[in-house]
Amino acid sequence: MTQNRRWRRVLIALFVVVIAFTGYHAVRTVSDAIYWNAHRDEPIERWMTIGYVAHSYHVPPHVLHQALNLPPMPDRRPLGRIARESGRSMNQIEAKLKYAIVHARPPYPAPGPPPRPFMPSPSSSSPAK
Structure with missing residues (x-):
């Protein structure tokens, strides 16, 4: 009986550890997703890398490399270091x-036609008999 209880305690402890591990990573994943979505078209700063700017502004990184006359390979240096x-x-x-970003993005689409005003159909406006 004591051997059976010991196994049960070990299994419960392992289950709790697995649940805690899963919960921790679920919370981290959700918080990272929320944090990353808030970083669209962020002002360009010294600490950012070319890849970060490209992702934030939705442009291919090679466009930004070309704008700075850099080889089109991944460059993990911050912009401040590249400038220096x-x-x-x-x-x-x-x-x-900014110039490269503006010219690399597609222009905004032309606005569609204005919505038509609501007009009830003649059959729905007649009184019921």
């Missing part, structure tokens, strides 16, 4: 990136 190493100011880097 290329001898440019952060304002120049930001201006080039």
